[in-house]
Amino acid sequence: MLKDIQNEILKLKKEKDICILAHSYQAREIVEIADFSGDSYALSVKASEVSNKNVIMCGVKFMAETVKILSPEKRVFLAHSDAGCLMADMADKEIISEIKEQNKDYTVVAYINTTADLKTICDVCVTSSSAVQIVKNIKNNNILFIPDCNLGAYVAQQLPEKNIKLIQGGCPVHAQVKPEEVKNAKEKHPNADVLVHPECIQEVVKLADFVGSTSAIMEYAKKSEKKEFIIGTELSIAEHLSYECPDKKFYYLSKNLICKDMRLTTLMDVYNCIKGEGGYEIKLDNKTICEAKVCIDEMIRLNHI
Ligand code: 13P
Ligand code: SF4
Numbered sequence: 001m002l003k004d005i006q007n008e009i010l011k012l013k014k015e016k017d018i019c020i021l022a023h024s025y026q027a028r029e030i031v032e033i034a035d036f037s038g039d040s041y042a043l044s045v046k047a048s049e050v051s052n053k054n055v056i057m058c059g060v061k062f063m064a065e066t067v068k069i070l071s072p073e074k075r076v077f078l079a080h081s082d083a084g085c086l087m088a089d090m091a092d093k094e095i096i097s098e099i100k101e102q103n104k105d106y107t108v109v110a111y112i113n114t115t116a117d118l119k120t121i122c123d124v125c126v127t128s129s130s131a132v133q134i135v136k137n138i139k140n141n142n143i144l145f146i147p148d149c150n151l152g153a154y155v156a157q158q159l160p161e162k163n164i165k166l167i168q169g170g171c172p173v174h175a176q177v178k179p180e181e182v183k184n185a186k187e188k189h190p191n192a193d194v195l196v197h198p199e200c201i202q203e204v205v206k207l208a209d210f211v212g213s214t215s216a217i218m219e220y221a222k223k224s225e226k227k228e229f230i231i232g233t234e235l236s237i238a239e240h241l242s243y244e245c246p247d248k249k250f251y252y253l254s255k256n257l258i259c260k261d262m263r264l265t266t267l268m269d270v271y272n273c274i275k276g277e278g279g280y281e282i283k284l285d286n287k288t289i290c291e292a293k294v295c296i297d298e299m300i301r302l303n304h305i
Contacts, residue, residue: 002029005271009033012274019052020270021067023059024214025234025262028243030058030270039215040066040112041127041303044296047071056273058265060085061282065116068282069292079273080265081280087171087199088113091147097121099144099167106144106165109135110295111151113171116284120291122146125299128198129213132158137302150175154198154205174199177232177254182207185230189251195220196232196253208232221245234259 010033013020021043022034031037036046040063047055047067054075057064062085064078091114100108100121110122111131119125126134128151135143135155141162145152147169156164177200186194186207193209195217205211210220214237221229221241231238232253241250273279284292 002267005267006033009267009271009274013056016054016274017052018054018056018274019050020056020058020274021046021050021063022057023063023262024218024240025236025259026058026265027236027263027267028240029267030265031240033267033270034058039127039129039213041129041213042215043067044070044112044127045300048300050074056270056279058270059083060088060261061280062088062113062115064280064282065284065292066112066296068284069116069119069289069296072284072286072289076282077273077279078282079269079279081278083261083264085113085171085261086173087111087148087169088115088118091115091118091169093118093121096146096167099146103142103144103165105140106142107138107140108144108146109138110146111148112296112299114147116288116292118146119295120288122295123298124302125295126151126155127213127299129216130299130303131155131198134299134302135159135162135164137305148199150201150205151198153202154211157202171199173257173259174233175201176256177201177204179203179207181254182230182232185251185253189228189230189249191226192228192230192249192251193220193224193226194230194232194253200232204232218244221248221250233257234262236262 022037048070068076108122143164149166152166195210196208228249238250
């Protein structure tokens with residue numbers, strides 16, 4: 001049955017000239033039918049490269065908005081209409097405008113996990129995999145980093161030459177992991193490397209053997225000669241890795257690492273969306289697209305200097 005639906009999706013996407021993009025946190029059966037899956041940075045680059053007339057994003061809303069901003073001529077759909085990002089939805093444009101006003105000599109760096117509307121008042125975007133490199137390449141040493149204070153603190157720690165101002169905000173899913181959980185997991189699995197996402201708090205990040213984006217964590221585990229890993233990001237990553245590396249063992253750093261929004265999308269949602277009976281079409285006005293595009297283009301430019 002599942003295979004039948006997958007085959008039907010593969011057939012329809014060819015007929016209707018649709019590209020399916022899936023974030024690494026998506027379920028196995030969705031990743032299998034996607035044209036491309038990866039972390040937020042890779043998805044953004046892919047978004048500007050695809051030649052199809054239509055795109056379905058299996059992920060959360062800001063990811064679909066990024067596709068629309070980079071390819072406004074395409075019809076872009078979010079496979080599940082309610083899939084938001086707690087961190088992106090938390091950041092208030094009015095408050096950030098005020099902070100920006102009080103810090104006129106600062107470059108405003110926005111984590112890509114922000115709404116298209118908020119991006120319109122920011123100078124540069126970053127993702128978890130590109131943040132350090134991009135902030136390093138910004139000429140101004142004064143950086144206002146929004147909205148993830150944990151990723152921002154990680155960048156600040158890597159780049160002591162920069163004066164990085166943080167605001168309160170972050171991913172509640174990753175930020176709830178406690179250093180004691182790392183210590184307990186290490187005691188239980190002394191031969192395992194601890195791989196964490198930089199959205200975790202600094203006390204957790206400092207105890208890790210590797211810090212990286214969802215794709216970077218997967219790459220590290222695949223290439224490593226080690227056989228055991230404790231995964232400090234959404235549970236789906238450990239699940240994907242256990243399929244891809246059956247000779248290795250993957251443990252959850254915390255069983256609470258579940259992003260409800262990322263888990264909303266099912267294969268049936270993709271199927272209904274592709275049939276034109278579901279999903280949510282991203283509509284952005286031209287002004288928002290033009291203004292938000294500036295900081296995404298700048299992200300890609302600064303990551304390649
Ligand atoms: P990545 O850029 O590492 O894929 O992260 C996206 C995200 O939302 C992590 O919670
Ligand atoms: Fe947003 Fe956190 Fe979910 Fe990532 S894990 S999509 S940052 S709420």
